[in-house]
Amino acid sequence: xxxxxxxxxxxxxxxxxxVKAQDFWVELAVxxxxxxxxxxxxxxxxxxxxxxxxxxRSCENGLNLSKVGLENVILGMFIDLNNYLFAGSGPIxxxxxxxxxxxxxxxxxxxxxxxxxxxxxxxxxxxxxxxSQDLGNTWDRTxxxxxxxxITSIIEGNDGMLFAGITAFWGGEGIYMSINNGxxxxxxxxxxxxxxxLAVNSNGVLxxxxxxxxxxxxxxxxxxxxxxxTWVELNDNIWVTSLVIDTNDIIYAGDDINYGQGGVYRSIDxxxxxxxxxxxxGAYPSVEGLCISPGGYLYAxxxxxxxxxxxxxxxxxxxxxxxxxxxxxxxxxxxxDQLAGKLTRKxxxxxxxxxxILSMSGQEVKEEEISVVSGIFTIPVTLLPAGVYFLRxxxxxxxxxxxxxxx
Numbered sequence: 001x002x003x004x005x006x007x008x009x010x011x012x013x014x015x016x017x018x019v020k021a022q023d024f025w026v027e028l029a030v031x032x033x034x035x036x037x038x039x040x041x042x043x044x045x046x047x048x049x050x051x052x053x054x055x056x057r058s059c060e061n062g063l064n065l066s067k068v069g070l071e072n073v074i075l076g077m078f079i080d081l082n083n084y085l086f087a088g089s090g091p092i093x094x095x096x097x098x099x100x101x102x103x104x105x106x107x108x109x110x111x112x113x114x115x116x117x118x119x120x121x122x123x124x125x126x127x128x129x130x131x132s133q134d135l136g137n138t139w140d141r142t143x144x145x146x147x148x149x150x151i152t153s154i155i156e157g158n159d160g161m162l163f164a165g166i167t168a169f170w171g172g173e174g175i176y177m178s179i180n181n182g183x184x185x186x187x188x189x190x191x192x193x194x195x196x197x198l199a200v201n202s203n204g205v206l207x208x209x210x211x212x213x214x215x216x217x218x219x220x221x222x223x224x225x226x227x228x229x230t231w232v233e234l235n236d237n238i239w240v241t242s243l244v245i246d247t248n249d250i251i252y253a254g255d256d257i258n259y260g261q262g263g264v265y266r267s268i269d270x271x272x273x274x275x276x277x278x279x280x281x282g283a284y285p286s287v288e289g290l291c292i293s294p295g296g297y298l299y300a301x302x303x304x305x306x307x308x309x310x311x312x313x314x315x316x317x318x319x320x321x322x323x324x325x326x327x328x329x330x331x332x333x334x335x336x337d338q339l340a341g342k343l344t345r346k347x348x349x350x351x352x353x354x355x356x357i358l359s360m361s362g363q364e365v366k367e368e369e370i371s372v373v374s375g376i377f378t379i380p381v382t383l384l385p386a387g388v389y390f391l392r393x394x395x396x397x398x399x400x401x402x403x404x405x406x407x
Contacts, residue, residue, distance in 0.1 A: 023280030025306040028062045036301030038077040040085070041293035046098055048085060049301060050074025055087055057099050061297055062307045068099030076114040076123065088114045088123060092136065105136035115154035115162070122182045124151025124164060131182045143176065143185040153197050158204035160388055160403050161227055163188075165195035171214040177228050181388055181405050188228030194219070197243035199251070207271065209240030211256050219260070221253055223271055234271035242290040244298070247313045254287035254300060262286055264300055281306055328400040330391065336407050337382045342375055343393070343400060349375040356392040357384070365389070381406055 038050035046059040054070035055077075076088030085095040088111030093102045107123065108130055115122045121132045122142075129143035129151055143151075143164070149172050153165035162178040164185060174190030175198075192214040199207045206228060210219045219239035222231045239256035246252070251267045255276070262285045263278025278285050281300075288302040296311030327344045343349040350372055357366035357379075365384065370377055370393075377393075384406045393400040 023309060024277045025280030025300070026309050027280070027282075028065070028305045028307055030065060030305045031056070031067070034305070035303055036289060036305060037073060037075050038088075039289055039291035039299060039301060040077045040079045041291060042079045042083040042085070042098070043294050044083060044098075045293065045295055047291065047293055047299065048077060048079070048087075048099060049305070050077045050087055055085075055099055059098075061293070061295065062299060062305065065305070069093075069095070069102050075112045078114040078116050080116045080118075084116075086114050086116055086121070088112065092121070092123065094136075107136070108139050108141070113151050113154050115156070117156070120181065122154055122162070124154055126150055129154075129164060129176075129182070129185065140183075142178075142182055145172070148172075152195060155198045155200060157200050157206060157227065158202075159227070160390065163198055163206060163228065165198045165208060167194040167196065167211075168192065168214065169194075174210070175208060175228055179388070189224070189231050190222060193222070196241050199243045199245045201245050201249045201251075201270075202247075203249070205270070207243055207245065207251060209238075209243035209253055211239045211241055212259070219256070221251075221267075221271055221274075234267075235265075235274055238265050238274065241288050244290045244292050246292055246296075246298075250312070252290055252292075252298060254290050257284055257286040264290065264298075280309065328391075328393065328402045330402050330404045335381060335404050337380065339379045339381050339391075339404060341377050341379075341391070341393075341402075343372055343377075344375065345398065351395055353377075353393045353395050355379065356394075357381075358390045358392070359387065 035052040036049050041047045049056045052073050055068050056065050057068045058065045072089035074087045074089050078086045087093045090110050091107045092105040092111055094105055095102050110125050111123045113124045119135045123130055126147045127145040127149050130139045131142045132139045148170045149166050149168040151164055152167050155163055162182055164176040171192050173187035174193035174195040175188050176185040177188045178185045193210040194212040195208050196211045197209040206224045208222045212219050218236050220236040221234045224231050238253050239260040240253045241256050242254040244252050253265045255262050263276050265274045266277050267274045286302040287300045291299045296313045298308040298312045300306045329342045331340055353370055355368050355370045356364055359365050386406055388405055391402050
């Protein structure tokens with residue numbers, strides 16, 4: 001009997017250990033009075049969190065979080081392809097060295113949301129979107145609404161279009177779109193929705209998260225397969241604070257504890273069904289934002305910081321060598337009469353390539369065979385109308401693609 005009791009106790013302990021191991025989240029240590037407002041991650045594995053008192057960094061998957069500068073409330077954060085870190089508050093602060101030093105970029109107004117692509121910076125705040133094409137030396141206001149409408153999200157779709165999500169507290173359009181690199185914006189639906197976040201999957205489907213509606217109150221998740229021309233409501237009981245999509249097109253939505261159930265909802269079927277994955281977060285988790293690191297970890301934050309216990313997808317580490325050695329750069333920016341390009345790849349770049357230039361609608365407007373010498377090529381584009389285009393170069397082994405603006 002004694003041995004049976006011992007075996008029973010041992011089995012119960014194993015069950016308890018297995019239940020604990022099934023928790024999706026682990027809570028990470030944060031400083032006193034921590035309040036996360038924005039978050040981003042770079043390709044070197046470091047995560048950065050904008051808070052009510054500056055920027056915190058961890059290069060150990062969220063462990064050993066330490067402050068790296070600034071004292072402002074950091075509402076917007078963006079890391080570009082060069083791993084340059086942009087933090088938005090009053091002005092925009094730029095760090096080229098993982099937050100060790102900061103340079104101030106003067107802006108016409110306070111910053112709530114940031115989007116960066118090369119020298120192009122677009123930011124939104126209360127009722128306005130501003131654009132700079134010279135890394136913040138000059139600014140143009142390209143959208144002007146009223147101060148009751150907050151720009152909460154700016155993203156680029158797979159086809160190069162830009163989308164802005166808006167929370168209009170006294171009613172108004174929820175989504176605006178730009179087809180000319182942010183020069184102008186047009187409303188494309190979700191009227192009266194308090195849009196908190198936008199995300200695009202690998203097929204170019206646009207998803208929008210709402211944390212409420214001016215008339216009906218309820219939040220939810222919406223999707224558009226035609227760049228915002230039509231929208232389908234996928235869920236009407238998640239008060240979405242943040243929306244992210246991983247490399248397997250699994251969708252994660254943070255939920256507002258003040259109106260919903262809190263925690264994080266997950267959909268593995270393109271938004272048709274949802275499950276709340278808050279195990280490890282406690283009874284009443286509050287989630288204000290989500291972030292996925294290149295290493296595959298999912299983070300959730302508010303006054304606490306959580307990380308998925310395991311990566312949510314397989315890392316692309318095995319392909320890093322390819323990504324480091326294969327690239328295409330186009331210049332000048334913007335382009336007027338002649339486009340020049342530089343190829344970088346593993347091995348010899350020189351040879352004959354098939355060139356295609358496509359319009360924003362996908363129509364091929366130029367096609368020819370060109371020679372690349374020492375990785376360099378030039379193409380006359382005087383006859384192309386002003387606009388945004390996509391260039392594609394292909395040989396027998398590899399395809400290079402890049403976007404450019406023709407003035």
